[in-house]
Amino acid sequence: MHRALALYSGGLDSLLSILIVKEQKVEVIALKFLTGFVFPLKEQDLFYSQNFGFQIKEIDIKRKFLTVLKNPEHGYGKNLNPCIDCKILMLREAKQLMLEYEASFIITGEIVSQRPMSQKRLLLIHIEKEASLNGLILRPLSAKLLVATKPELDGIIDRDSLYDICGRGRKKQFSLARKYGIEKIPQPSGGCLLTDPLFCKKVNDLLTHDELTVENVELLKIGRHFRLSEKCKAIAGRDAEENEILLNRQRGIFIYPADFKGPVILITGEFSDREIDKAGSICLYYSKNKNVPMIIKINGEEIRKNFNIISAEEIIKYRI
Ligand code: SF4
Incomplete structure (x- = not known):
């Protein structure tokens, strides 16, 4: 059986992506990256993992993430969210884990043009290159709008069963949620505190006073x-x-x-x-x-x- 690693935020899009790939008889291990600004796995995540049959693992990248946050090469989003560099970091970490878990590709719940910062088509390609994962990132929800990936070309994944979702609308995702029997719909993304302007005021205070440490970030909560x-x-x-x-x-x-x-x-x-x-x-x-x-x-x-x-x-x- 083939195996894939999934970037799992706890949001609906990442969950759907896992279920779409699982349907094709691929074993999925979901990775929840702990940046210090997202919540650890909740009961609901464990419920999905048990009910839908995929493993889920927390990966601590707090220290590495702080280095990115202090000086993001691609800048910040609307608030202090360094989404492009964050994605690159997570994908690089996932790439290293591919060997350990004997996985042949990576799945993300990204949707073309859904978010202004990191999900434009060209940026998706750029992020893939920066993470040295050319052709190895499958985005099941938007795959038909993107170049075929290695697992599709190798016949592991049937491209016809993937989707062409684009933009910020949620209708297609809700209909997919119904198809898979997801009763309690999670947020589109997992909820990152760096998109909250009030929380970012406190982060900015730490940044400007050179006090950004894992311990101090924990206290901000x-x-x-x-x-x-x-x-x-x-x-x-x-x-x-x-x-x-x-x-x-x-x-x-x-x-x-x-x-x-x-x-x-x-x-x-x-x-x-x-x-x-x-x-x-x-x-x-x-x-x-x-x-x-x-x-x-x-x-x-x-x-x-x-x-x-x-x-x-x-x-x-x-x-x-
Ligand atoms: S919203 Fe937060 S967790 Fe998500 S990509 Fe951006 S910085 Fe990373």
Whole structure:
């Protein structure tokens, strides 16, 4: 039996592509690349994998992706999404895995002209060349609009069973979803945080302060973020769960109300009394009781201190 690797985002297009190829008696292993800006595999992904009979694997490329994000050769999309370089990176990684999994080609859910940045016909060819995968990337949803790939020429895949979908419409994909019995339709793509303008504001802050690390990106997913100085940030938990996550961190300074009725604030980077005062007054702003002292926890030691509350105008100034 022939085997293919699929770039799997968790979105409808990548799922359909897998099912189309599986129908042709090709075993598919889906690869979910973890860039740090997409969500790991969810229950729904595992459900698809079990119900439709394909393996699914997470591949961690967070560090490599950050190098791309800091300086993408092909630039950014509408927000901070470096889609062209991201695709090239994923395909290069997939190419390396082809040997390990004894796969003879790669599948993607790309659709010609669906997205402005990475899915124009010429760009698809360029991406393929950059990843040194000429003729080895099959895009089942748009294959009939593209030059025949090696698996088609070798008779592994019947070109007549592939599709000629083009553009942003979703009608044909929905009809295919019905054909394959996909009841809960996933998003077209897997949901990348780098397409969210609000999230990108926080990423841009890390980029401009040269603080873009895997650990700092992880922290962007929780809490309210404040830039206290060029080298110092504060993150305030928004609920008990986020407070717990912040408190469980090994490094940093923590500030929280002595009665625990408020946020935990984590201070990261280089700080002085000035930054501690700012963080303490932010903590008081979000605390339930405004007359309560704060606990400052440094290296396991706890100090009690009273702070003046910050004004709403000032909060806006510091909020990222
Ligand atoms: S949207 Fe995000 S995950 Fe998708 S190609 Fe662009 S950067 Fe990569």
